[in-house]
Amino acid sequence: MSKHRMLRRTFLGGAAAASLGALWRPIMAGAATGVAPQRLLFIHRPCGSNSLTNGRWWPTGGATGWQASPLLASFTDGKIASLQNQMVVLKGLTCPRNMNWLGDGHGGGYLGMITPPPKDTGTNSWPQSASATPATRADGHSKSLTPTDQSIDQLLLNQIPALEGRPVSSVQLTASTESSDQTNDLHCLRVTSYKKGAGTEPTPLWPESSPAAAFKNYFGSSLMNLTPDQQARAAAQQKSVLDFAMGSYSSLQSQMPKSQLPKLNAHLDAIRQLETMVAATGTAGSCTPPLFAGGPFQPSPPMFSGVDGQGGVNSVGKLDSETYKMWQQHKEIIKTLFMCDLTRVISFTFAYGNSGIHFQNGVFSDPALTGKYVDPNGKAIANPDGHHDISHLQGTNAVDASYICEKYYHDRTAELLAELAATPDIGGGTLLDNTLVVYWTEVSDGAAHGAVDMPVVLFGGKFLKLKGGSFLQLGDPNVNKNFSAGGTYAKGPPPYASDLWVTTAQAWGSAATTSFGDPMWNTGPISGIYG
DSSP, X not given: OHHHXXXXXXXXXXXXXXXXXXTHHHHHHHXXXXXXXXEEEEEEOSSOBSOTTTTSSSOBSSSSSOBOOTTXXXXXXXXXXXXXXXXXXXXXXXXXXXXXXXXXXXXXXXXXXXXXXOOOOSTTOSOBOTTOOHHHHHOTTOSOBOOSSOOHHHHHHHHOGGGOOOSSSOEEEESOHHHHOOTTOOGGGTOOOEEOOSSSSOEEOOOBOOHHHHHHHHHTXXXXXXXXXXXXHHHHHHHHHHHHHXXXXXXXXXXXXXXXXXXXXHHHHHHHHHHHHHHHHSXXXXXXXXXXXXXXXXXXXXXXXXXXXXXXXXXXOOOTTHHHHHHHHHHHHHHHHHXXXXXXXXXXXXXXXXXXXXXXXXXXXXXXXXXXXXXXXXOBOOOOSBHHHHHTTOSTTHXXXXXXXXXXXXXXXXXXXXXXXXXXXXXXXXXXXXXXEEEEOSOSBTTTTOOSSOOEEEEEOGGGTBOTTEEEEOSOHHHHTTOOTTSOOSBOOSOBHHHHHHHHHHHTTOTXXXXXXXXXXOOOOOTTSBO
């Protein structure tokens, strides 16, 4: 261990290392370890699915060699991505919550999927914010639910050394200004990441909807505003530092015991990769902030018309066409944050649980999307309602409209994952190989606020030996047949999302993580996900 620290100091020490730009320091640090980064990316889509029982969501076939459904084809058919061998589809996973608990179904779903579930003590099992009024606490649809502890992404960040030590510990982004608006503190519907708070309640990490703000926060002090000549000088400095590091390591070869030479050679290989990148781009290409035509986008502010006595939003203004542009820029921001190794933990949500985003004459009014989305019958969306209302089967052809909304989110996610899969990473592999991606939603059946058969897909995670290409049917089929996502029940059957997180933490080397939340929601590791 001491030898490793000596090598790291040798690599980073000296005046030459100090000349690196801010965005190059993380990559150089990664090169010093000679090990590819390990990352975690959570991507949330809102409102569940209305396609779990009509053949549009679940694959067909066995555990391997399965055929993708019309919805999952976004990730497999090659039109956007060909990721079947890098994904695991889970069927039979239950959100750990009792359907009879008080509180908003979407909010309870958020908390159940990503935070430690509480013991079932009756209808008020979920804690509520200290600021909640008695009327709010008694409301069956209360939006003041709060988690019992930090979310799984923050737990893993604190327990997995490979995720730590980045300039930005974690990042939260969204393509919905509704999700980032803190006016009414309805965080259980909008927040997908919580850290330990100073008091008794965990602290919500509100997602940032503005690409302009995110760009400034994460890239404002790097190689921004440099002229071409200045960028060339920066690249020359970086090349100089690489030469210095190569010389330092080479001089150590004769002094190192043979048992340590493989580690040293791994460091040298990583440096050679960086040299190739610098030579190929002429600048700090892989760590240059993304370029956006017209500059980073600043979306319109959210437009809430009012809040009722129980904390529920009466109506919201339309985000509509802006959400696609927000996504386009956030996609590039996410990719660049990973390429530059600025952070290794990112949570992204497309929209909040009661999403008011309109697709007809809204999202699909964008020229890049016009005419491209139809249901399996070949018909365009014919429902003017917001997505949350559609998920509750309101308006014209709601099931088909729900399919189209969901297909939009799958396509956007597939775009990002395809780009991660095509981008070489420092230390070997691709960005997707070195990232565990969790694609999830807060309820299963959107209309029923379902908690069973949660449609969750995992991608990447090669370092965890994720068994890509698998369609896993979890649980006891003799028990599962008594439950359906749109049915009526209290507590669904195992395994639970809490079991998935324990399984993941242990696969990542955190043997101490044996439970997540109350013991009643922990039934043991799930086999078949990781090798």
